Amino acid sequence: VADACAACTDDAALMQALRGLREREMARIALRDLGGMAALDETLRDLSALADAACTAAVEFSWRKLVERYGRPYDEQGNESRPVILGMGKLGGRELNFSSDIDLIFCFTLSGETDGTRGLSNEEFFARMVQDVTKFLSTRTADGFVFRVDWMLRPFGSAGPAAISFAAAENYYQNH
Numbered sequence: 001v002a003d004a005c006a007a008c009t010d011d012a013a014l015m016q017a018l019r020g021l022r023e024r025e026m027a028r029i030a031l032r033d034l035g036g037m038a039a040l041d042e043t044l045r046d047l048s049a050l051a052d053a054a055c056t057a058a059v060e061f062s063w064r065k066l067v068e069r070y071g072r073p074y075d076e077q078g079n080e081s082r083p084v085i086l087g088m089g090k091l092g093g094r095e096l097n098f099s100s101d102i103d104l105i106f107c108f109t110l111s112g113e114t115d116g117t118r119g120l121s122n123e124e125f126f127a128r129m130v131q132d133v134t135k136f137l138s139t140r141t142a143d144g145f146v147f148r149v150d151w152m153l154r155p156f157g158s159a160g161p162a163a164i165s166f167a168a169a170e171n172y173y174q175n176h
Helices: 011-034 040-070 122-138 166-175
Strands: 083-088 102-108 163-165
Touching: 011 040, 011 122, 040 083, 040 102, 040 122, 083 122, 102 122, 102 166, 122 163, 163 166
Parallel strands: 102 163
Antiparallel strands: 083 102
16 A cells, blocks of 8 residues: 555545555455455455555555645644544454445544644644545545545544544543
8 A cells, every 4th residue: 555655746646546556455355255265354354454554544645745734743842743543343343344434533642733834733733634534535536435434433423523632532531
């Protein structure tokens, strides 16, 4: 996945690369499954690994794009805040099947602000990352889509922020 996305310089190129890769890998996984060359658990793990790798590529591309535009996200002590994406449901259990969507919770390590000339709060920076990742993976183009993304399992569901800091997540899970 990293090789397929390495030369991508814009959103459209990344989306096309991810969709082409998905098509090839889904065909490979399906042929192994249908040909009896892979056990069910191996097929489910391969599909989960594909989703995980696609998510990683989408996050890394979005990170580069957002850092270039808004600067790096830091907390008040100067520690860099990083994204953490939690795979829930079938993805989290490494049991993704051919028709599964992927349930994701988007977190980030530290609250604060970016250091760019057009700075944002870390909350807004990572909310934009959620929008990017969802677009990169879920938007249906002429080449199809990669995976449907569902992020409604996040704290407070659709009423909650798109991305949440570790501190806010800890507070949520301890109190709710």
